[in-house]
Amino acid sequence: MPPVTACAPARDADGNAHRHRDGNANAAYLEYLEATSRGNAAYYRAARAFFRRWPWPQDWAGEPLEVRLSANSSTRPLITFLMLHRGLRPGYDYLLERKLSSIWREIKESPIGVDLDRFLTAAAELGFTERVRFATGSQVPARLLIQTGRRLNQLTVDDLAKFATACRDRQARTGTDHKHYLAALSNTQRVLFHMGIAADLPRCGGPIPLTKRLSEVAAPIRATLIAYLERKRATCVAKTVSALATRLKHFGVFVTGIDPDLPSIASLQRCQHIEPYLTFLVDARNTKTGEVITVADRARRVLALTTFLTDITEWGWPEAPPRKLVFRDDIPKLPQPLPRYLPIDADRRLTDALREHPGNELAAYALRLQRACGLRIGELLDLELNCVHEVPGQGSWLKVPLGKLETERMVPLDEEILDLIDHITEIRSPGRPLPHPRYRRLAQFLFTHHGRRLGQQALRTELDRATQTAGLGHITSHQLRHTYATALVNAGVSLQALMALLGHVSAEMSLRYGRLFDATVRDEYERALTLAKQQARTPATSRTSLPLADITSGANWKTTPLVKSRLASGFCLRAPAQGACTYANICEHCPSFHTETSSLPILAAQRVDAAALATDAEQRGWISEAERHRKLIARLDTLISQAQAG
Numbered sequence: 001m002p003p004v005t006a007c008a009p010a011r012d013a014d015g016n017a018h019r020h021r022d023g024n025a026n027a028a029y030l031e032y033l034e035a036t037s038r039g040n041a042a043y044y045r046a047a048r049a050f051f052r053r054w055p056w057p058q059d060w061a062g063e064p065l066e067v068r069l070s071a072n073s074s075t076r077p078l079i080t081f082l083m084l085h086r087g088l089r090p091g092y093d094y095l096l097e098r099k100l101s102s103i104w105r106e107i108k109e110s111p112i113g114v115d116l117d118r119f120l121t122a123a124a125e126l127g128f129t130e131r132v133r134f135a136t137g138s139q140v141p142a143r144l145l146i147q148t149g150r151r152l153n154q155l156t157v158d159d160l161a162k163f164a165t166a167c168r169d170r171q172a173r174t175g176t177d178h179k180h181y182l183a184a185l186s187n188t189q190r191v192l193f194h195m196g197i198a199a200d201l202p203r204c205g206g207p208i209p210l211t212k213r214l215s216e217v218a219a220p221i222r223a224t225l226i227a228y229l230e231r232k233r234a235t236c237v238a239k240t241v242s243a244l245a246t247r248l249k250h251f252g253v254f255v256t257g258i259d260p261d262l263p264s265i266a267s268l269q270r271c272q273h274i275e276p277y278l279t280f281l282v283d284a285r286n287t288k289t290g291e292v293i294t295v296a297d298r299a300r301r302v303l304a305l306t307t308f309l310t311d312i313t314e315w316g317w318p319e320a321p322p323r324k325l326v327f328r329d330d331i332p333k334l335p336q337p338l339p340r341y342l343p344i345d346a347d348r349r350l351t352d353a354l355r356e357h358p359g360n361e362l363a364a365y366a367l368r369l370q371r372a373c374g375l376r377i378g379e380l381l382d383l384e385l386n387c388v389h390e391v392p393g394q395g396s397w398l399k400v401p402l403g404k405l406e407t408e409r410m411v412p413l414d415e416e417i418l419d420l421i422d423h424i425t426e427i428r429s430p431g432r433p434l435p436h437p438r439y440r441r442l443a444q445f446l447f448t449h450h451g452r453r454l455g456q457q458a459l460r461t462e463l464d465r466a467t468q469t470a471g472l473g474h475i476t477s478h479q480l481r482h483t484y485a486t487a488l489v490n491a492g493v494s495l496q497a498l499m500a501l502l503g504h505v506s507a508e509m510s511l512r513y514g515r516l517f518d519a520t521v522r523d524e525y526e527r528a529l530t531l532a533k534q535q536a537r538t539p540a541t542s543r544t545s546l547p548l549a550d551i552t553s554g555a556n557w558k559t560t561p562l563v564k565s566r567l568a569s570g571f572c573l574r575a576p577a578q579g580a581c582t583y584a585n586i587c588e589h590c591p592s593f594h595t596e597t598s599s600l601p602i603l604a605a606q607r608v609d610a611a612a613l614a615t616d617a618e619q620r621g622w623i624s625e626a627e628r629h630r631k632l633i634a635r636l637d638t639l640i641s642q643a644q645a646g
Contacts, residue, residue, distance in 0.1 A: 021420075025051070025082065025086055026047055026051050026055065028086070029047055029078055029082075029467045030044070030047070030087070030131060031449050032081055032085070036198050036557060037428075037646070038077070042074040043074055043077060044079070045074070045269065046072070046074035046075040046078060047075075047485050049075075050075055050078055050323060051631075052504055054079075054349070055097065056449070057082050057086065057088050058088060058089070059377055060079075060090075061088065061090050061094075062091060065091075065093050065094060065097070066576045068090065068091070070098055071096065080103050080106060081106075083111055083146045084103075084107060084110035084146070086113065089146065089147050089148075089149055089200065090146070090147070091147070092143065092147055092162070092163060093124070093166060093170065095143040095146060095147060096166060096167065096170050096181070098595060100138045100139075100142050100143065100206075101410040104134070104138060105140075106113075107142055109508070112142065112145040112146070113127050114129045114334050115141070115145055115151055115152035116137055116141060116145070116152075116194075119141050119152060119188075119191060119192075119195075120133050120134070120137055120182055121413075121639045122191050122194060122195050123136065123137070123187070123191045124428045125429070125430060126191060126194060126431060126450050126451040127429040127430075127449060127450050127451075128187070128191075128192070128347070128450055130604050135184065136184045136187045137179055137193050138193075140163065140181070140185050140187075141188055142189040143165070143467070144163060144188075145164070152192075152195075152197065153195075153197050153459075155197060155198075156193065156198075157189070157198055157199060157200060158630055160185060160188065160189055160198070163185060163367075164185055166183045167185070179632050185202070186202040187450070189201065190202060190450065190451040190452055191451065193431075193432065193451070194432050194451050196432065198390055199533070201435070201452065203332065207238065207242065209542065210225075210226045210229055210230075210241070210245060211226065213245055213246075214249055214252060215246070215250035216252075216253050216256065217249065217253055217255075217256050218255070218256040218260055219264055220262070220264050220265075221252050221255060221262065221264070221265060221541055222252065222255065222566060224264065224265045224317075224319045225245075225249075225308075228247070228308060228311070228312060229241055229244060229245050231315075237487055243300075243304075244304055244308075245261045245292040247300060247301045247304035247305070248304055248308060250284075250301055251277060251304075251305050254276075254280060254353040255268075255273055255279050257279070258273070258276060259272070259273065261589065264319050265312070265319045265320070265321065266318065266319050266320060266321055268325055269322050269406070270325050270327075271361075273325075274326060274330075277305075278302065278330055280600035281293070281298045281301060281302070284298070284634060285415075291416070292473055294557050295333075295334060295335065295349065296334055298332050299332045299334055302326065302330055302331050303519075304333055305326060305442075306326040306330070306331070307323060307327060309321060309324075310479060313617065317319055317491060325556040338512065339482035339485065339486065339512055340476075340479050340482055340511055340541075341479065341485070341486035342475070342479055342482075342483045343393065346376070346470075347371075347483050349470040349471070349472065350467060350472060350475070351368065351371065351468040352470070353464075353467070353469040353470040354367055354368050355368070357466075357469055358462070359461075359462055359465045360448060360449075360458055360461070362424070362427055362428060362449050362454060362462070363429060363458045363459050363462035364462055364466065365420060365423060365424050365427070366380060366381075366424070366447055366454060366459060367459060367462060367466070367477065367480065368420060369420055369421065369424070369538055370477060370480045370481065371480040371483060371484060372416075372417050372420065373398055373400070373411045373413075373417065373484070374411070374480075374481045374484030374485055374488075374501060375400060375479070376403050376481060376503075377459065377477050377478065378403050379401060379403040379455055379461075379503075380447070380459075381400075381401050381445075381453060381454060381456065382401040382402075382403070382436075382437075382438070382445070383400075383401065383445065383447065383448055384401070384443050384444060384446060385419075385425065385444040385445065385447055386444070387400075387401075387446060388413065388418070388421060389410070394412075395412060395413070395416070396412070396413040396418055397411065397412055397413060398410065398411045398412075398413050398417075398421075400503065402438065403503065407503050407505060408541045409500060409501075409503045411501055421446075422566075424446060424447070425446070428446065428447060428448050428449070429448050429449055429450055431451050434448070434452070434453060436605045446551065450582045459477055460477065462643035463475060463476075463477055481502075482513075485498065485501075485510075485511060485513045487503055488501065488513075489513045493519050495507060495510055495511070498510045498513065514626075527639050557571050557582075557586040557608065558612055558616070559575060559616070560573060562574060563581070563622070563625055564613050564616070564618075565581060565584035565585060565613075566585075566609040566610055566613065567584075567585070568608050572584060585628075585632050585635075586608060588635055588636065588639065589631075589635055590630060593639075595642070595643050596643055597643050597644070599643065600640060600644070602634055603639060603640050603643070606636060607633055607637070607640070610633050610636065611629075611633045613629050613631060614626045614629035614630055614633065619630060
């Protein structure tokens with residue numbers, strides 16, 4: 001075997017062979033051991049044995065994994081040195097079996113240390129904790145830099161894909177779970193994206209192919225359902241198509257179970273397939289919770305089936321049944337619940353929990369903003385960094401993006417909400433603009449965390465934590481919107497303003513909140529209840545006699561829930577059922593009635609009482625009685641003017 005005089009010709013980023021400048025890997029390793037005070041006889045013997053067997057160290061990387069992993073504790077320092085300083089690329093299978101956390105100090109002193117520092121700095125700017133930064137750095141970027149032999153800014157998405165493939169191969173080979181590597185891989189791609197190195201963000205999940213989702217449905221039925229769903233993609237958003245796929249799958253699986261030989265949708269029969277399905281839904285259970293599905297879920301499944309059959313019939317598809325199979329009465333009647341708002345004390349306790357003890361600070365601020373502006377959760381997370389608009393003379397407004405009803409709107413902001421948004425902009429993670437889920441244009445979103453948009457699950461987790469802290473039961477984020485709307489109704493906001501603030505396109509949607517606390521209903525209830533109590537205490541003979549002063553029970557006669565008249569020498573009280581008295585103040589209106597200056601104080605006092613009684617009558621809805629008082633006021637003004645002139 002020839003003497004060991006040179007290192008294997010490792011490849012650079014362009015694939016060209018190159019050698020270490022001194023041409024002697026063994027000598028360089030010995031110098032490294034001496035410089036780090038780690039040399040011993042065992043290390044020297046192991047190095048001589050290694051180079052005797054593999055004069056070109058890269059040949060060692062071609063050995064089976066078992067051979068590479070068999071290196072003893074004296075040989076491993078040499079392999080580590082060659083990987084970090086001499087360009088040895090040992091293969092991802094080997095790197096995934098080695099724990100690089102133990103050689104972190106040596107990595108920092110190696111040529112790839114500068115690139116790792118850049119990566120860790122960028123990760124810190126995106127808000128990753130120190131533990132996550134160093135775990136991610138050792139799990140993925142360090143291995144990528146070793147295996148590719150390139151600098152950090154030369155890494156590509158294809159390199160990340162090869163690393164992911166190696167992780168899956170390792171799991172298939174050993175059965176060892178690789179989720180922690182994939183999580184670190186996602187974090188790495190996110191950091192590289194914001195550094196301007198990776199062209200794309202990592203994919204988070206993604207839709208399951210329809211063929212896989214409907215795999216339990218018989219082939220002829222499955223083909224029609226898939227064709228229908230593909231057609232719906234042209235006019236419906238992805239979320240709607242996904243919901244349709246889930247509901248139609250339930251029907252397809254049911255039909256496959258009771259009639260596996262059904263040749264096509266056109267062969268469906270009302271009595272054989274549809275009616276048994278409607279009966280089945282009554283006791284159908286949710287596959288996740290195991291509980292019987294709600295009436296609303298039953299209605300959605302039947303409605304999805306109805307729409308499917310109606311659409312393919314109108315489109316003239318040959319798979320359409322020859323006759324109508326589902327009718328309007330087949331859709332279960334839905335209850336009409338009132339909005340689920342939070343009572344004032346629960347609302348206050350939840351807000352305190354989000355303010356004083358946040359788990360995920362950004363999510364806690366997002367929930368507080370949702371409560372303060374009545375946003376839907378999708379609208380909240382789609383807010384962009386420039387969502388606050390200043391209108392001269394009109395203050396600050398929040399531009400709410402397109403949401404559930406495909407409408408935009410503006411919501412007025414006060415100083416407290418502006419301070420909240422300012423703090424959100426301080427704690428959000430900076431970075432490159434992200435693709436907008438609706439338009440695919442790049443946008444700077446208000447809620448970004450660790451280089452990506454804040455997700456709905458993060459909000460739900462924080463809300464669950466806050467409700468537990470506040471000692472409340474289960475609360476959904478949409479209840480914060482209901483609470484916002486209910487507070488507006490209680491404050492007397494008009495229906496038109498409520499529609500504008502909530503983004504409703506019909507008055508019917510906003511009227512649901514109006515039914516919660518109708519002030520008119522409350523006033524009428526209290527008026528009627530008071531009158532009923534008064535009548536219950538009044539003898540029957542007194543209810544039709546005049547005057548009725550005895551039923552005031554010592555209270556001020558001006559505030560009683562009765563028809564009232566101020567007379568020169570007293571007052572008159574009548575039950576509302578008797579209506580306005582045709583004789584009340586008849587003298588004041590008589591042409592023969594004259595007064596003089598000595599009576600001015602009495603007329604002035606009578607006018608004050610008449611104005612108060614008119615207001616009282618208007619508030620109680622007694623329009624004719626209020627009009628009578630207004631006419632008296634006008635007559636008194638005339639009489640007072642005449643007395644003053646005389």
